[in-house]
């Protein structure tokens with residue numbers, strides 16, 4: 001798919017470390033092409049009407065680490081040749097090149113990030129960007145993955161970096177979307193193309209400042225304990241920072257209990273909704289999509305953007321599913 005692309009190209013990628021590293025790897029491989037990279041409106045797992053129009057004139061579009069709605073992909077495919085590289089759950093979109101081993105039945109443990117999938121597809125040896133995407137999506141939990149924990153240990157030894165440094169790099173790369181800085185998210189893949197050493201990332205002054213501010217905001221949320229209904233922890237918060245996935249992870253990993261977080265402070269008219277559970281969430285994702293909600297996720301994660309007046313009702317349905 002990547003070897004016969006012509007004309008103007010666009011990479012549409014997730015705003016997190018995995019998405020950024022996926023874009024970095026693709027930009028490197030396609031360095032002779034006329035190519036830009038963009039991320040959707042931060043927090044949106046779909047494209048707005050405006051974005052669909054803006055992206056309607058490219059010859060090819062590569063979507064990385066995002067499970068965009070089928071109708072959005074097909075709208076883009078009217079003009080552009082499309083390639084999707086992803087590891088999120090969902091249905092295969094047969095009309096385009098859709099490379100996602102997980103939806104074809106592959107074991108998610110063997111495909112822990114889009115960056116890993118893309119790097120293998122490109123025929124590269126494992127490298128910093130492939131591993132950063134993996135650490136980004138799993139953090140310390142990746143050390144429980146038998147295959148990848150030993151790959152990571154070997155990589156760290158060979159490059160003389162510590163696993164904790166990889167985690168810090170992820171936090172720095174993720175700091176831009178959490179601050180709501182879409183432009184900087186979009187600048188980062190090219191920054192990594194030109195200055196992509198661990199030190200370049202670790203010593204980036206603006207990202208370090210972001211991290212300090214975010215740590216304060218996250219700790220503030222974690223200080224107020226969640227309520228508990230039927231063994232499910234429910235945390236409501238009102239913050240302008242895009243920290244819902246981080247807050248959910250922390251509560252879930254600290255308690256081991258199914259965790260639901262609602263943030264009413266990020267969007268104007270919508271609430272952010274996020275669940276982490278030991279229970280498989282595939283069916284919940286499917287149900288949400290059938291009911292017309294903007295939602296998605298992976299086996300252990302469910303995220304949705306819900307119109308404010310529907311949030312309470314939506315929450316009741318999700319709790320019913322979870323207990």
Ligand SMILES: [Mn+2]
Pocket residue numbers: 018019065087113114137
């Ligand atoms: Mn990912």
